[in-house]
Amino acid sequence: MSKPAFSTLLSHVGRRFDETIATVNLPVYRASTVLFDSLEAAAKAGHGASAGVGERHVASYGTSGTPTTFALMDALVELEGAGAACRAALMPSGLAAISTALLAFLKSGDHLLMSDSVYGPTRMFALGMLERLGVATTFFAPTATAAEVAALIRPTTRVLYLESPGSYTFEVQDVPALAALARSRGIVSMVDNAWASPVFARPFEWGVDLSILPLTKYWSGHSDVLMGAVVVREEHWPTLWRAVRELGMCVGGDDAFLILRGLRTVEVRMHRHQESALALARALAARPEVGRVLHPALAAHPNHDLWRRDFTGSSGLFSFELDPALFAAPGAAGIDPARVARGMVALCEGRRHFRIGYSWGGYESLIMPGSIAALRSAAVWSGGPLVRLHCGLEDPADLIADLEDGLAALTASLVH
Ligand SMILES: Cc1ncc(COP(=O)(O)O)c(C=O)c1O
Numbered sequence: 001m002s003k004p005a006f007s008t009l010l011s012h013v014g015r016r017f018d019e020t021i022a023t024v025n026l027p028v029y030r031a032s033t034v035l036f037d038s039l040e041a042a043a044k045a046g047h048g049a050s051a052g053v054g055e056r057h058v059a060s061y062g063t064s065g066t067p068t069t070f071a072l073m074d075a076l077v078e079l080e081g082a083g084a085a086c087r088a089a090l091m092p093s094g095l096a097a098i099s100t101a102l103l104a105f106l107k108s109g110d111h112l113l114m115s116d117s118v119y120g121p122t123r124m125f126a127l128g129m130l131e132r133l134g135v136a137t138t139f140f141a142p143t144a145t146a147a148e149v150a151a152l153i154r155p156t157t158r159v160l161y162l163e164s165p166g167s168y169t170f171e172v173q174d175v176p177a178l179a180a181l182a183r184s185r186g187i188v189s190m191v192d193n194a195w196a197s198p199v200f201a202r203p204f205e206w207g208v209d210l211s212i213l214p215l216t217k218y219w220s221g222h223s224d225v226l227m228g229a230v231v232v233r234e235e236h237w238p239t240l241w242r243a244v245r246e247l248g249m250c251v252g253g254d255d256a257f258l259i260l261r262g263l264r265t266v267e268v269r270m271h272r273h274q275e276s277a278l279a280l281a282r283a284l285a286a287r288p289e290v291g292r293v294l295h296p297a298l299a300a301h302p303n304h305d306l307w308r309r310d311f312t313g314s315s316g317l318f319s320f321e322l323d324p325a326l327f328a329a330p331g332a333a334g335i336d337p338a339r340v341a342r343g344m345v346a347l348c349e350g351r352r353h354f355r356i357g358y359s360w361g362g363y364e365s366l367i368m369p370g371s372i373a374a375l376r377s378a379a380v381w382s383g384g385p386l387v388r389l390h391c392g393l394e395d396p397a398d399l400i401a402d403l404e405d406g407l408a409a410l411t412a413s414l415v416h
Pocket of ligand 1 (some may be wrong): 093094095096119163167192194196214215216217226227228359360
């Protein structure tokens with residue numbers, strides 16, 4: 001046999017697949033193309049991974065998964081599914097997980113019931129693409145009872161979408177009652193479980209059909225990877241998988257590896273986030289500049305009893321309201337937006353430990369003012385200016401001192 005040419009060698013050298021060693025972590029598969037030894041094997045894999053079939057862990061092409069992404073899917077089923085018969089699919093961001101889940105279960109002419117305090121882009125997706133596709137959405141107050149939500153159900157209602165606690169305003173929903181209502185009416189229930197993660201909440205024990213996990217947050221824990229997952233009861237898997245395949249939703253092996261690495265420490269980190277956030281929430285509650293502290297694990301929170309019933313802990317994310325009286329112009333009543341803007345700059349900029357940044361769930365602390373009024377339609381927001389904090393893994397005493405400096409700077413900025 002003649003020796004292959006240099007250009008042929010370039011395609012073949014160094015590709016030995018029989019060398020494996022046992023390492024603590026799985027190797028990373030980076031793949032678009034998957035190779036087969038026969039046409040029959042290729043056809044079998046292609047069929048198994050196809051939109052209408054969705055067999056477990058069939059690698060036909062990079063978009064249907066690799067051993068690295070399958071390992072993460074298995075981990076999510078065990079941790080989030082916690083014994084329920086579930087399957088998991090991975091998406092390139094938390095928002096992609098939300099939009100894929102909604103697109104999978106809704107079609108033109110359908111009706112969606114959505115909690116008013118969902119993550120802003122979730123609301124925008126309902127009011128944007130879903131509306132353009134002919135799906136009508138009704139928003140309901142996040143603390144609405146099952147009877148109140150039942151009154152909004154139409155013959156065309158297909159999905160009930162929840163997020164508990166709500167984004168920025170942290171209302172805790174009675175998810176078990178709402179999920180039971182949905183089930184009794186043949187409606188698919190979904191919940192965004194970003195805040196608590198399975199460390200502190202088990203949505204399938206609440207009775208929901210589908211849980212959305214922005215893995216970008218606590219699962220990653222290091223603010224360097226974007227990913228989302230949908231974990232769904234087995235009976236709904238074919239519907240979800242069809243949408244995943246039709247939309248081409250998939251993730252790369254390197255990112256899946258980073259989430260697998262992050263999850264090893266998620267429980268330890270969550271306990272530290274919890275402790276620090278509670279220390280900060282209590283310190284803030286005692287400050288004269290602060291109105292309400294919106295943290296469900298504080299006894300004063302209006303939904304504290306629901307939180308105690310349904311969650312086993314709390315995370316590093318909460319908000320607080322500033323006293324509206326601080327922002328009234330001298331001699332005038334009501335909040336002066338220019339004073340709010342000035343005060344927020346003084347509070348948020350120049351902090352030593354809290355940085356300004358969207359997102360949360362990493363090891364670092366973040367601060368961000370919230371503009372909530374435009375993101376609520378069923379439960380009108382009438383509180384004072386809102387600030388959201390993510391408490392990272394720094395020493396809580398340093399974080400408290402940093403915020404106290406910020407509040408002093410805010411007051412000083414409003415003297416005139
Ligand atoms: C509650 C909640 N759900 C979903 C998401 C979306 O996740 P991602 O940033 O990965 O798209 C976010 C992001 O901030 C969030 O706060």
